[in-house]
Amino acid sequence: MTPMVEKDGVRITASAVGYQTIQKWLIGSRVKSKVVTADNNWIIELIGSNNKKSWILWNPTKKVTFNIPKKWDANFIENILGTVTALKESQSVLVQAVPVLITSENLSDNDFKLLLNVDNNTINDGTSTDLILTTMDKNGNNLDLSKAIISYSSSNPLAATVDPINGRVSGINSGATIITVKIEFNSRKIKTAQIDIIVNTIEKLEFIFLN
Amino acid sequence: MDEFLSKGGKNYIDAVAYHFYADVSEDSDANIRLIRMIMDKNGLKNKQLINSEAGTDGRLKGEPDIIAAGYVARQYIINWIDGVSLFNWYQWNNPWE
Numbered sequence: 579m580t581p582m583v584e585k586d587g588v589r590i591t592a593s594a595v596g597y598q599t600i601q602k603w604l605i606g607s608r609v610k611s612k613v614v615t616a617d618n619n620w621i622i623e624l625i626g627s628n629n630k631k632s633w634i635l636w637n638p639t640k641k642v643t644f645n646i647p648k649k650w651d652a653n654f655i656e657n658i659l660g661t662v663t664a665l666k667e668s669q670s671v672l673v674q675a676v677p678v679l680i681t682s683e684n685l686s687d688n689d690f691k692l693l694l695n696v697d698n699n700t701i702n703d704g705t706s707t708d709l710i711l712t713t714m715d716k717n718g719n720n721l722d723l724s725k726a727i728i729s730y731s732s733s734n735p736l737a738a739t740v741d742p743i744n745g746r747v748s749g750i751n752s753g754a755t756i757i758t759v760k761i762e763f764n765s766r767k768i769k770t771a772q773i774d775i776i777v778n779t780i781e782k783l784e785f786i787f788l789n
Numbered sequence: 790m791d792e793f794l795s796k797g798g799k800n801y802i803d804a805v806a807y808h809f810y811a812d813v814s815e816d817s818d819a820n821i822r823l824i825r826m827i828m829d830k831n832g833l834k835n836k837q838l839i840n841s842e843a844g845t846d847g848r849l850k851g852e853p854d855i856i857a858a859g860y861v862a863r864q865y866i867i868n869w870i871d872g873v874s875l876f877n878w879y880q881w882n883n884p885w886e
Binding site: 580581582583587591592593595596597599600604609612620622634636638658659674675676677 | 815
């Protein structure tokens with residue numbers, strides 16, 4: 579069976595990261611259609627909040643080059659580990675056994691895509707981890723954030739605190755928290771993104787030396 | 790299950806729980822729809838269908854981690870689009886050996 583954690587019971591596997599990713603894809607969306615093509619491509623069309631369209635694609639049996647229909651007006655692709663990239667002009671993607679999410683986001687000039695990721699959502703108390711902040715404009719270009727006002731906050735500082743400026747997360751006690759980042763700059767929209775962090779407590783051994 | 794439901798079992802259940810194990814995630818799709826069809830036939834259209842246990846062997850077959858992640862994702866997506874109310878992954882820390 580496919581475990582969600584490594585043998586140590588603490589570090590999560592790629593499967594667990596995938597589970598987190600598809601939660602984001604599915605929750606808040608509804609299925610518009612499911613199509614299985616002659617090539618065995620599975621295409622699930624989703625309608626999200628604000629009528630945002632997206633498509634989950636995979637092929638369980640082979641690798642297929644899939645030409646994204648122009649009518650999709652797609653501009654971003656996200657892999658199962660949550661990494662988002664802008665689609666190239668060729669608009670073709672390699673579809674295989676690992677699902678990807680194609681999205682059509684009609685970003686205006688002052689809008690941008692904001693993503694908050696971390697290498698491992700689970701940390702031990704007494705340890706820290708850095709978050710990965712990604713911004714993209716409507717053309718998929720990263721934004722210059724040197725003049726942006728960026729602030730981080732933790733919903734449960736008893737479990738983990740976050741540096742409000744640099745976003746470094748520190749595990750305090752066993753529990754879970756939601757880290758929120760807020761970005762304001764120039765005339766662009768104010769955007770926020772969130773990520774869950776779980777803190778595990780490591781049992782501390784105490785040695786007593788007897789004479 | 791059809792026999793159990795049709796002979797009166799349907800009057801004594803709150804939901805149907807099934808283990809939708811599948812060597813290939815997509816096989817779950819047909820299996821879920823088959824169970825749902827049996828439920829519908831027996832007047833249980835409004836009862837919940839629960840996948841109380843399922844998983845895949847992706848990692849143990851020596852496939853890369855990312856392929857195992859794909860199996861997990863495909864299973865959840867298929868259960869979700871087929872209207873399964875709850876899906877318990879077997880399991881969180883399943884032994885590797």
